[in-house]
Structure formats: structure tokens, C-alpha cells
Amino acid sequence: MICELDRLLLERTYELGARGIGNTSPNPPVGALVARGGCILGEGFHHYAGEAHAEVNALAAAGDARGATLYVSLEPCKHIGQTPPCTQAVREAGIARVVIGALDPTKHGGGADELRREGITVEVADDASARELIEVFAHTIESDRAFVALKMAMSLDGYVTSRPGVAEWITSEEERLFVRELRVACDAVMVGAGTVRVDDPQLTVRPPAQRLRQFQRIVVCERDAVPPDRRIFAEVPGYGRTIILAPGGSRARFRGLEAVADVIYVGTQEQELDLAHALRMLRARGIYSVLCEGGPTLAARLIVLGLVDRFYWAIAPLLLRSEAAVPVLAGVELNGGPRRVQFDRIERIGADALLYGRFLDV
Amino acid sequence: MICELDRLLLERTYELGARGIGNTSPNPPVGALVARGGCILGEGFHHYAGEAHAEVNALAAAGDARGATLYVSLEPCKHIGQTPPCTQAVREAGIARVVIGALDPTKHGGGADELRREGITVEVADDASARELIEVFAHTIESDRAFVALKMAMSLDGYVTSRPGVAEWITSEEERLFVRELRVACDAVMVGAGTVRVDDPQLTVRPPAQRLRQFQRIVVCERDAVPPDRRIFAEVPGYGRTIILAPGGSRARFRGLEAVADVIYVGTQEQELDLAHALRMLRARGIYSVLCEGGPTLAARLIVLGLVDRFYWAIAPLLLRSEAAVPVLAGVELNGGPRRVQFDRIERIGADALLYGRFLDV
Numbered sequence: 001m002i003c004e005l006d007r008l009l010l011e012r013t014y015e016l017g018a019r020g021i022g023n024t025s026p027n028p029p030v031g032a033l034v035a036r037g038g039c040i041l042g043e044g045f046h047h048y049a050g051e052a053h054a055e056v057n058a059l060a061a062a063g064d065a066r067g068a069t070l071y072v073s074l075e076p077c078k079h080i081g082q083t084p085p086c087t088q089a090v091r092e093a094g095i096a097r098v099v100i101g102a103l104d105p106t107k108h109g110g111g112a113d114e115l116r117r118e119g120i121t122v123e124v125a126d127d128a129s130a131r132e133l134i135e136v137f138a139h140t141i142e143s144d145r146a147f148v149a150l151k152m153a154m155s156l157d158g159y160v161t162s163r164p165g166v167a168e169w170i171t172s173e174e175e176r177l178f179v180r181e182l183r184v185a186c187d188a189v190m191v192g193a194g195t196v197r198v199d200d201p202q203l204t205v206r207p208p209a210q211r212l213r214q215f216q217r218i219v220v221c222e223r224d225a226v227p228p229d230r231r232i233f234a235e236v237p238g239y240g241r242t243i244i245l246a247p248g249g250s251r252a253r254f255r256g257l258e259a260v261a262d263v264i265y266v267g268t269q270e271q272e273l274d275l276a277h278a279l280r281m282l283r284a285r286g287i288y289s290v291l292c293e294g295g296p297t298l299a300a301r302l303i304v305l306g307l308v309d310r311f312y313w314a315i316a317p318l319l320l321r322s323e324a325a326v327p328v329l330a331g332v333e334l335n336g337g338p339r340r341v342q343f344d345r346i347e348r349i350g351a352d353a354l355l356y357g358r359f360l361d362v
Numbered sequence: 363m364i365c366e367l368d369r370l371l372l373e374r375t376y377e378l379g380a381r382g383i384g385n386t387s388p389n390p391p392v393g394a395l396v397a398r399g400g401c402i403l404g405e406g407f408h409h410y411a412g413e414a415h416a417e418v419n420a421l422a423a424a425g426d427a428r429g430a431t432l433y434v435s436l437e438p439c440k441h442i443g444q445t446p447p448c449t450q451a452v453r454e455a456g457i458a459r460v461v462i463g464a465l466d467p468t469k470h471g472g473g474a475d476e477l478r479r480e481g482i483t484v485e486v487a488d489d490a491s492a493r494e495l496i497e498v499f500a501h502t503i504e505s506d507r508a509f510v511a512l513k514m515a516m517s518l519d520g521y522v523t524s525r526p527g528v529a530e531w532i533t534s535e536e537e538r539l540f541v542r543e544l545r546v547a548c549d550a551v552m553v554g555a556g557t558v559r560v561d562d563p564q565l566t567v568r569p570p571a572q573r574l575r576q577f578q579r580i581v582v583c584e585r586d587a588v589p590p591d592r593r594i595f596a597e598v599p600g601y602g603r604t605i606i607l608a609p610g611g612s613r614a615r616f617r618g619l620e621a622v623a624d625v626i627y628v629g630t631q632e633q634e635l636d637l638a639h640a641l642r643m644l645r646a647r648g649i650y651s652v653l654c655e656g657g658p659t660l661a662a663r664l665i666v667l668g669l670v671d672r673f674y675w676a677i678a679p680l681l682l683r684s685e686a687a688v689p690v691l692a693g694v695e696l697n698g699g700p701r702r703v704q705f706d707r708i709e710r711i712g713a714d715a716l717l718y719g720r721f722l723d724v
Contacts, residue, residue, distance in 0.1 A: 156675060156703055156717070157691045158520015170700075300683065313518060315677070315717065317703040321662065321691040329519045329683045338532075341518055341679040346710045353708045355518070355677065355715055 002123050006099050009035055013073040013101060014129050016045040016054070021185045022211045023048050026288050028137030030054040032072040034062035041068060048212055053077065055086045059093045066094035073101040073130050075110030087111035090120070097121040101130025105138040136289045139309055145279035147289040148307055150299055151182060153314040154328040160296055163324035167199040170316040174350025179293070182312065184209040186291040188282065190218040192298030193226045202231045208238050216287060217242045220298055222273045225253045233260040245278045247271055275305055296330035303339070304332050308359055315353040364485050368461050371397055375435040375463060376491050378407040378416070383547045384573050385410050388650050390499035392416040394434040396424035403430060410574055415439065417448040421455045428456035435463040435492050437472030449473035452482070459483040463492025467500040498651045501671055507641035509651040510669055512661055513544060515676040516690040522658055525686035529561040532678040536712025541655070544674065546571040548653040550644065552580040554660030555588045564593045570600050578649060579604045582660055584635045587615050595622040607640045609633055637667055658692035665701070666694050670721055677715040
């Protein structure tokens with residue numbers, strides 16, 4: 001039985017877990033706390049891959065935890081990795097009961113059953129918030145490519161800008177702060193070549209995020225190279241060299257960029273970038289999650305290829321309709337009729353509307 | 363001083379007032395109740411123009427109201443119209459205190475000051491919900507044309523249909539039920555000629571709404587006539603003949619429709635419909651509020667001309683992007699750069715997102 005107090009304390013573990021977002025990759029962010037008789041004895045979260053797990057930090061903070069309940073956002077592990085198994089730490093601490101937010105999605109699972117066999121009471125809430133916290137991690141287990149979150153912003157009538165080649169901020173300050181949070185939560189931020197040519201973004205966050213290592217910056221060149229004098233290639237303290245994804249058959253055209261960027265050639269013969277292949281290469285380099293910030297061509301291609309795992313779609317309070325206006329998706333047709341979408345959340349953010357969701361049928 | 367109980371009872375008057383929506387035009391919907399010591403003695407609302415006002419109905423239901431408080435969504439009137447002034451009824455009933463949701467927006471105002479002079483305590487909440495209830499009425503006072511609410515529905519990428527000439531339901535059942543509510547609340551429902559040609563809607567509600575008189579149905583023909591065999595021209599029990607708004611200089615082209623519809627010729631020489639003039643003519647015929655259900659051309663024209671007073675913009679969970687897809691606004695350019703919009707409310711409705719708001723800069 002999970003009571004109201006249990007739910008409250010579980011919610012707290014999600015807050016704690018979220019503090020690790022951006023640093024734990026490829027591990028998931030996890031939060032934990034130890035409580036007895038309604039009092040929190042100690043709290044902890046997973047800081048960095050290779051360091052102590054959340055449960056171990058919470059138990060250390062609690063001191064004497066005999067007979068207490070451990071609340072943890074994700075099922076404790078039973079495997080020996082870079083640190084000893086958490087099930088062992090739980091048992092040794094004399095914990096009587098464990099309340100879990102979400103089960104471990106890995107093939108061999110976590111240690112819930114093992115704890116039960118030890119006579120410890122185990123409850124599993126299977127909360128949506130707990131699953132959201134490990135969404136990228138769960139994807140990492142099932143897929144061999146980087147997780148892709150797509151961030152778009154359009155006017156109420158469906159355009160990103162009033163004419164091609166014009167950089168315009170159409171969303172509110174609050175929405176841009178939200179994008180900053182999204183960037184900081186991912187291993188990398190990605191834009192298309194068109195965005196680099198037109199908007200010329202730096203793709204950093206100011207002030208720099210409290211991360212052990214800043215997110216990487218990626219430019220997707222589906223065909224042609226971009227000018228090397230763009231701001232994204234300028235050195236910024238704390239940030240690594242920008243990555244360029246280029247088609248492997250076009251090395252000559254990208255040679256000039258090798259001085260300012262880390263050019264990854266995808267495939268060998270291709271004149272056009274194989275996006276799925278590129279995302280697999282990113283994952284192989286330790287980039288497990290990517291925030292794609294458009295533009296319309298790259299977004300449409302990713303959607304058509306079924307490579308978007310989650311979207312954040314902002315609607316700015318203005319109309320941009322004109323013959324020259326650039327629609328939010330461009331360049332490719334969505335073959336096979338309408339593509340279904342699911343809205344997970346609908347919110348106001350500043351003066352804008354923000355729709356969270358995912359594409360179905362992919 | 364307005365206390366929490368006052369606010370609760372005022373909210374109740376808005377609920378009561380809303381029961382009259384669709385029947386009170388050109389009067390506003392108004393709700394009222396009489397309470398003493400936290401007990402509601404009687405409730406009432408304004409049913410139909412020409413019949414008793416909400417205050418009078420509430421006082422009648424209350425019986426002995428001496429020393430009681432009257433709660434009313436709109437400031438009581440002081441004028442002699444089709445019924446005696448409400449201030450007189452309030453005074454005669456021995457009401458000690460009056461709590462008002464919104465002030466009367468008419469030029470000479472309502473009876474709040476008059477009541478104060480009689481020694482009655484008067485409090486004014488000036489609530490957004492109270493003002494929303496009289497939005498059409500307030501517009502009616504300030505403007506000489508019908509109030510226009512615009513209802514649009516588009517895909518997440520900004521299209522109303524995947525190709526021209528195709529009628530598709532893109533929104534959810536819940537969203538369509540909501541549109542039914544909107545239709546019932548207005549004096550008339552209006553569509554463009556393109557919608558009649560392609561979607562061929564009947565524009566009725568099933569089951570028929572509990573209204574004294576059904577809303578009218580209007581087809582806007584900006585230039586060309588529509589075929590007379592469309593469903594909107596078929597007789598439906600309870601509904602009047604459909605109105606056609608036609609340019610006054612094109613009588614010959616519309617003559618054939620006079621057998622099936624009530625054709626209003628706007629102006630005398632014009633080959634193209636003057637929409638502002640048409641809305642003035644509607645108001646002169648007693649149509650004070652119109653729900654425009656698109657399509658893209660009529661919507662864009664109304665927006666460009668500054669003739670939309672409120673919008674309901676549904677976003678359906680699908681993508682329709684293709685070269686043939688029809689954008690949500692079409693046919694005209696929004697001159698003078700981006701047009702600003704304000705979102706008043708952002709909600710989920712079924713599987714869709716629904717944005718309520720108004721266009722600024724007009």
C-alpha cells in the first residue's frame with residue numbers, strides 16, 4: 001500500500017533527482033531519501049556517472065537508518081558497476097521498506113525482487129513523473145541512437161519567420177529561459193545549416209550552467225557546408241569545439257571547416273546526410289540526448305524519418321502570414337497522409353502557449 | 363469590503379446568468395441571488411429580452427428580502443425600459459446591501475450611485491468573469507456592427523486540410539461539442555462561400571438547443587454565389603432561412619439564390635463584399651453576435667480588417683504538411699508586418715489544444 005505521505009515523499013525524490021539532470025549521462029538522474037515516522041532523516045541524488053548512486057548518498061546523509069523507509073525515484077540496482085550494488089547498501093543499512101517511483105527498464109531489471117527476498121517490503125508507484133525522469137535513459141537502453149527532443153517555435157498561423165533569411169525572435173523571454181533549461185538538460189544541442197547561416201546562434205547559455213561538462217553543440221549539414229566565420233565556431237570558455245555532421249561523400253566541401261570544428265563524416269559515399277546513421281554515431285561518442293532547435297527543414301526531415309522522441313512546440317502570440325513567410329515545417333512532404341501527434345501537456349509560458357508531446361505512427 | 367463568501371455567491375450569479383446565454387440578446391445575460399446570513403433565499407436570471415430582469419426574478423423567489431444582500435452579476439439598471447427600473451425593485455424589497463460583479467458599460471451607467479444615495483451599501487467586484495458575461499453587450503454599446511467571434515481549427519503545423527477541396531474533421535469529438543456550445547451562445551453562425559462549397563455543412567446543432575429562437579445561419583459570399591443545392595439551404599425545423607451576404611453590385615449572380623435563402627445585398631455598386639458594412643447590416647437586423655467558423659480566406663479578411671473581437675483557435679494533434687495543404691489563413695497578406703495577438707486562456711480540450719484570445723493592434 002502506498003499512502004499519501006508516500007506519494008509526497010516520492011515527489012520529493014523526483015525533485016532531488018532532477019538536480020542531477022545534465023550531469024548523470026549515460027546514467028539516469030535519480031533522487032532518494034530516507035524517512036522514519038514521517039521525518040526525513042537524509043536526502044541524496046546521483047551527481048555524476050561513476051560516483052555514488054542516489055540511495056547511497058541518502059543513506060549516508062541519514063546516519064542510522066535501521067527500520068526506516070527508503071524512497072527512491074528509480075528501482076535500486078543489483079549490479080556491480082563502477083560502484084557496488086545498491087541492494088547491498090539498502091540491506092546493510094537495515095532499511096525495512098523501499099518505495100520506488102519507477103522500475104528499472106534495463107533488460108535484467110533492478111533489485112526489487114532481491115530486496116523482497118531479503119524480507120524488505122517493496123512498493124512500486126510506477127509514476128509518470130518518475131518515468132519522465134528516466135525517459136532518455138530508457139531510450140538509451142532500447143535504441144542504438146541518441147534520443148532526440150525537438151524544440152520548435154511558430155506564430156499562431158504556423159510560420160517561423162516572416163520571410164526567408166530573416167532572424168526574428170518571436171517567442172517571449174520566459175520561453176527563451178525555458179529553452180535554456182532544455183539545453184542544459186541534454187548532452188548536445190543541434191541546429192540545421194540553415195539556422196547557422198541565417199540566425200547565426202552561439203547556442204551557449206548565459207550564465208553557464210552548473211554542469212561538470214557543458215553540453216556539446218552540433219550543426220547538421222545535410223548537403224552543403226556552412227561558412228566558417230559563424231558565431232557557433234568561435235571559442236567559448238567552458239565549451240568544446242562544435243561538431244559538424246557532414247555527408248561522408250562530401251569530404252572535400254567540408255575540409256575547410258576542420259580547422260574550426262570537429263567534423264564527423266557520416267558514411268562514406270553519401271552526398272546527403274543519413275540522419276539516423278548520424279544519431280547512431282553521436283551515441284557512440286557518448287552523446288545520448290540531443291535537443292534539436294530547428295529549423296523547419298531539419299525538423300521536417302527528422303519527423304519524416306521517425307527520429308523525434310519528444311517535442312516542445314511553442315506558439316507565439318502573433319500572425320506572420322504572407323506569401324514569403326516560412327512555414328514551421330518545410331522541404332519535405334509528410335508521405336502517407338496526416339501524421340498523428342499526442343499532446344502530453346499544454347501550458348502557458350509567458351505570453352506563449354507551449355505544447356509538449358510526441359509523434360505517433362513512427 | 364467584499365469577503366470570500368461574497369465572491370462565492372457572485373460566482374454563483376455568473377452560473378445563473380450563463381443560463382440565459384443565447385436568449386437574452388440584445389440584453390446581456392445576468393444572474394442574481396438574494397442571501398441573508400450565508401443562506402440563499404432566492405435565485406434568478408434574465409431569461410429573454412422584454413421579460414423580467416435577473417434581480418426581479420431573484421427577489422420574487424426570495425419572498426421577504428428585508429435586510430438581505432442582493433448579489434448580481436451586472437449593475438442593476440435605473441432606467442425604465444420594457445420593464446421598470448431594478449433600482450426601484452431593490453429599494454422596495456428592503457435590500458440592505460448590493461454586491462455587483464461588473465458595472466453597467468452603457469453611457470449613462472447603471473443604478474449603483476442611485477442605490478448608494480438611498481442608503482444601501484453597494485460593493486463592486488469588477489470581475490473578469492462578470493465582464494466576460496457581458497462582452498457582447500459591451501461591444502454592442504460601443505460599436506455599430508455585430509460582435510465577431512472567430513473559431514478556427516488547424517493542425518500542429520498550421521494547416522486546415524491536407525489539400526484544397528477536401529473536407530476533413532481534424533479535431534476531437536470534445537472540441538466539436540465545444541463548438542456546439544459556441545454556436546448556441548451566438549445570434550448567428552457564419553461561414554465563407556468556400557466552406558459551403560467544400561464542407562457543405564448544415565450548421566445546426568443536434569439536439570436543437572433550448573433556445574426561444576435558434577441562431578441564424580449566414581453564408582458570406584465575398585464575390586461569387588454558391589450552388590443552391592447545398593445542405594445549409596435545406597429547411598430544418600426550428601431554424602429560419604439561411605442568410606446570404608452578397609456584394610450589392612452583383613445582384614444578377616445571386617438572383618437564383620433568393621428562392622432558397624434570405625439574400626442581403628450589401629452596398630449598391632460593389633463587386634466585392636464590404637465586410638464591415640455587412641456586419642453593420644446584420645446588427646441593424648438584430649444580429650448582435652456572430653460566430654465565424656472560417657474558412658481560411660474569410661478568417662484572414664476579417665482579421666486584416668480588424669473585425670474579429672475574440673478568437674477560439676483549436677490545434678489538432680496531427681501534421682498535415684504537404685505542398686497541397688491549405689494554411690489556416692489564406693488569400694490576403696497581413697500588411698504592415700507581424701500582427702500581435704493575446705492569449706487569454708490556454709486549455710486542453712479532448713486531444714486538442716485550445717487557445718482563446720484576441721488580436722491586438724487593430
